[in-house]
Amino acid sequence: GAGVSQSPSNKVTEKGKDVELRCDPISGHTALYWYRQRLGQGLEFLIYFQGNSAPDKSGLPSDRFSAERTGESVSTLTIQRTQQEDSAVYLCASSLGRAILQQYFGPGTRLTVT
Amino acid sequence: DQQVKQNSPSLSVQEGRISILNCDYTNSMFDYFLWYKKYPAEGPTFLISISSIKDKNEDGRFTVFLNKSAKHLSLHIVPSQPGDSAVYFCAARGTTSYDKVIFGPGTSLSVIP
Numbered sequence: 684g685a686g687v688s689q690s691p692s693n694k695v696t697e698k699g700k701d702v703e704l705r706c707d708p709i710s711g712h713t714a715l716y717w718y719r720q721r722l723g724q725g726l727e728f729l730i731y732f733q734g735n736s737a738p739d740k741s742g743l744p745s746d747r748f749s750a751e752r753t754g755e756s757v758s759t760l761t762i763q764r765t766q767q768e769d770s771a772v773y774l775c776a777s778s779l780g781r782a783i784l785q786q787y788f789g790p791g792t793r794l795t796v797t
Numbered sequence: 798d799q800q801v802k803q804n805s806p807s808l809s810v811q812e813g814r815i816s817i818l819n820c821d822y823t824n825s826m827f828d829y830f831l832w833y834k835k836y837p838a839e840g841p842t843f844l845i846s847i848s849s850i851k852d853k854n855e856d857g858r859f860t861v862f863l864n865k866s867a868k869h870l871s872l873h874i875v876p877s878q879p880g881d882s883a884v885y886f887c888a889a890r891g892t893t894s895y896d897k898v899i900f901g902p903g904t905s906l907s908v909i910p
Contacts, residue, residue: 687840718900725803725902726841726886739897774840784829784890784898788840 685709687789689775695795696765704760704792708777713755716786718774726774732758733780765796800824801889801901809907816874818904820887825868829890831898832861832872834883841886845872877908 776786833841
């Protein structure tokens, strides 16, 4: 079956522009996570969706970052007025549900802000 | 403040020998730990996990050891193979959210043929 997919795989944008990153989780997975990995660093938690519960947004670094999820399917991460420090790989992961800790990751979107 | 630490950014091991990747954590309330492997240009993939009620879990060439008193865990790969060359992330179940996992910064393993 299909794994987690993300698009685009690469995105180059100018500073100040808005970008939208997309994640398609594995069908049936109710939990969805977004992470950021800056060059040479580990995975930084951004936001977590579980079913119809209010998302855990505790990792979003600023109000320029937002994310939405349509039901238990597609999620989009939006970064407004991008800055150079937003350059990173943005990873999406999904899992079967609450307290199912094994996450399945997508290949990531590499964002470069020039 | 980093709650999950992997103090060795990189490690090189000869093929056939043992690879030992270390991870330290600061929060004694963590109750579940996982290791993920990541190849370049791919997302991390789950490798092995351990509950805090155990001190060892084994899966083929991979064994994870947990020392709760020292807040330390390690991943052993025996024998190491060139295909094991990847970045390895240690992760722990967070306490602020039962569903959230906190990742360490990763250790890059190179297995030399």
